[in-house]
Amino acid sequence: MKRRPLLAGNWKMHTTVIEACHLAAEIGACSAHLDDRDILLAPPYTVLSEVAHVLKDSNILIASQNVCWEQEGAFTGEISPTMVKSAGGVAAIIGHSERRRIFHEDNEMVNKRVHGALRFGLIPILCIGETLEEREGGQAFTVLEGQVREGLAGVSPDAMGKMVVAYEPVWAIGTGKTASKEQAQEAHAFVRKLLAEMYEKDIADSVRILYGGSVNVDNVNELMAQADIDGALVGGAALKAESFCRIINFT
Ligand code: PGA
Numbered sequence: 001m002k003r004r005p006l007l008a009g010n011w012k013m014h015t016t017v018i019e020a021c022h023l024a025a026e027i028g029a030c031s032a033h034l035d036d037r038d039i040l041l042a043p044p045y046t047v048l049s050e051v052a053h054v055l056k057d058s059n060i061l062i063a064s065q066n067v068c069w070e071q072e073g074a075f076t077g078e079i080s081p082t083m084v085k086s087a088g089g090v091a092a093i094i095g096h097s098e099r100r101r102i103f104h105e106d107n108e109m110v111n112k113r114v115h116g117a118l119r120f121g122l123i124p125i126l127c128i129g130e131t132l133e134e135r136e137g138g139q140a141f142t143v144l145e146g147q148v149r150e151g152l153a154g155v156s157p158d159a160m161g162k163m164v165v166a167y168e169p170v171w172a173i174g175t176g177k178t179a180s181k182e183q184a185q186e187a188h189a190f191v192r193k194l195l196a197e198m199y200e201k202d203i204a205d206s207v208r209i210l211y212g213g214s215v216n217v218d219n220v221n222e223l224m225a226q227a228d229i230d231g232a233l234v235g236g237a238a239l240k241a242e243s244f245c246r247i248i249n250f251t
Contacts, residue, residue, distance in 0.1 A: 001205040005037040005224065006164065006231035007248040008125070008210060009238025010065065010093060013044060020047035024054040026241035031060060031248055038231075039248050041238075042093050045079050052088025063091035063125065066099060069116030081120030091123035093233075095151060097170045107150035114151060118159045125164040125233070126151050127212070128191070132171035140169075141190055148194055157199045165191060165209045166233045172213025174235060181222045184211045188228035217246040224250050 015023060020043050031039045040061040043051045052062045064087075068078035084092060094117060095110035110126070117124040128147035130140040144167070152160065167187050172179050179187070188209045196204035211223050212233030223229050237243040 003206065003208050003230045005250075006040060006208050006210060007037060007250070008040040008042065008063070008166075008231065008233045009244050010042045010096070010212075010233055010235050011044060011239060012065070012098070012235060014239055015044060015047060017047055017050055020044070020051055021054050023239070023241055024051040024060075027244055027248075028055050028058040028060060030241065030245035032058065034248065035059075037248070040091060042091075045087075048084065048087035048089055056088075061091060062087075062089045063093055063123075064089050065093050065096065067092035067094065067113055067117050067122060067124075069112040069119075071120065081116055081122050084122060085120065089122065091125055091164070092117045093125045093127060093166075095127045095147070097127060097129050097168055097173060101170065107147055110147075110151045111153050114155060114163075118155070118162070123162055123164060125166055125210070127166045127168050127233070129168040129170050129173075129213070135169065135171065140187070144187065144191060145194060148191060149198070152198065157203055160195070160199050161203050161206055163207060164231075165195075165207060166212050167191060167209060168212035168233060174214070176214050178214040178216075178219050178223075179211070181219075181226055184223060185226040185228055188226065192228050215247065217243055220247045220250045 042063040042065050064084040068080050071080050071082050094113045099105045114124045130143040134143045192204050208230040210231040210233045211229050215232040215234045216237045
């Protein structure tokens with residue numbers, strides 16, 4: 001099954017309004033000719049609508065870096081799916097390892113966020129990934145299975161078809177240490193097989209699974225050549241137009 005590649009840039013807690021608008025404009029310019037792949041940017045909340053505005057005539061998709069399960073209310077510091085949509089967003093990154101590790105979000109909370117996004121029509125990008133300790137202890141696949149099963153609890157087959165999964169080994173994020181193409185492919189194939197068990201093969205075959213963790217201009221081609229790697233979630237290298245433009249133009 002042929003899946004449309006999805007290249008996503010996660011800006012994390014970077015960029016002022018002016019920096020974000022410049023970066024978005026540069027990325028818009030270098031992606032205008034790309035019609036065989038999807039490009040997505042996840043800027044900080046403070047610049048979501050500015051970036052969406054700068055890119056309104058482009059085909060770049062906008063996502064938030066997290067999302068609450070409620071539409072509005074007393075949730076200081078959170079952002080609702082409706083707010084994301086009204087700012088021009090169509091997707092939300094959920095369960096990023098920095099949210100899990102630094103802010104103690106567990107699978108249960110991640111699952112609530114996934115349902116919140118789906119209920120209000122945002123595409124959830126569910127992030128999963130093991131730590132170095134878990135990998136070295138032979139626990140990587142058990143951890144991934146738990147994150148997938150618990151993160152997707154109660155998600156219907158129909159909704160699953162709309163989702164994106166991102167495999168991001170924690171030890172590869174921001175460390176410059178990328179998983180080898182074999183390690184990444186093995187994890188992606190594992191996740192796809194698990195999705196086929198939980199849903200149906202057709203659905204598992206249609207879900208895009210992105211790799212994240214020190215993706216850069218030098219490794220993107222070989223990662224994207226793997227059978228079960230359908231895209232990339234890029235952090236550091238998405239903050240410079242030069243490198244992100246080369247990444248999204250991968251061959
Ligand atoms: P990195 O971040 O590319 O800087 O490793 C990836 C991510 O956290 O999504």
